[in-house]
Amino acid sequence: MIQKKYIFLVLAVLFAYYWKNYIITGPIYKTDKRLDGKTVLITGGNVGIGKATAIEFAKLGAKVVIASRNFPKSQKAKDEIVKESGNKNIHVMKLDLGDFSSIKSFAEKIHKEEENLHYLINNAGVFAIRGMTDYGYNRIMAINHFGPFLLTHLLMDKIKQQSKSSPVRIINLSSVAYQFGAFDFEMWHHDSSSVYQDFLIYGQSKLANIYFTSELNKRLKGFDITTYAVHPGGIRSELGMNDQLSWPLYIYKQFITLLLREPIYGAQTTLYCALDDNVTQLSGNYFGETTMQDLKDFAKDEAVGQEIWKESVKVIKYYLPKDV
Secondary structure (H helix, E strand, O other): OHHHHHHHHHHHHHHHHHHHHHHOOOOOOOOOOOOOOOEEEEEOOOOHHHHHHHHHHHHOOOEEEEEEOOHHHHHHHHHHHHHHHOOOOEEEEEOOOOOHHHHHHHHHHHHHHOOOOOEEEEOOOOOOOOOEOOOOOEHHHHHHHHHHHHHHHHOHHHHHHHHOOOOEEEEEEOOHHHHHOOOOHHHHHOOOOOHHHHHHHHHHHHHHHHHHHHHHHHHOOOOOEEEEEEEOOOEOOOOOOOOOOOHHHHHHHHHHHOOOEOHHHHOHHHHHHHHOOOHHHHOOOEEEOOEEOOOOHHHOOHHHHHHHHHHHHHHHHHHOOOOO
16 A cells, blocks of 8 residues: 555656646747847737737847737737836737738838838737638638738838848747648638537648748748748647637636646747747748757648648738739
């Protein structure tokens, strides 16, 4: 009996060690760099990973622009970021990535009001939402892929101009959920009706982020602009979930929360891709745990990447510059 108790105690200690060091904590990226005079635009920077990322950039002295659909929530986040970082150069702007008109208005405002743009962090994303857009596409795909795709294109003139005087880095938050399967264009027009389909569509949107990143890198050759797809890890975040969840998703959320890290850990790979001196040699790749990660073969098909690009342009073409 005593031996069994000791065995249980040893297993409990080992489990606690593993839990602390490999599940609910992760690598921390450290740097001596300062970003005074640099401008960082973060979508969804008012909560979760985005807010944690905004705080870290603010601590380094950057001007941080938070773009989010919920303006009052962003104002509150701004006050908290200023208090924690001591940096008052934090700004909030309204942006709805599910609304192409909102994205266009936002981009026009950025062009008029912001002299510089050194970092574009396409952080905002959603998971468990249902429904279709008025132009016939799944809302998850629209917000997670078409929105950042359009925003990046509409800011590209400013980004290219910026790159003539200082380098620019574009970071797209993806997810290990891309591994749910090879790309399926039918998913673009499919509304979810189950938790399983929620995961599939979310995975498709994250796979699209990876292809967008690699394809964008190829199209920016000759400019001092680099691109990165980032998996932040399993992080405790709202992730755009509806307030009224179905009971399977509610149970899933309660359970999975126990296995998730704090948002600060979700910011680390983004910081690595934004600040590391050597990572520019790895532009266009996929990163997690502050290192470059190997992709599944189905996520490296250049023909698929080109097709996603072409079809995405068709979806947003009426909002794009004529020369795209």
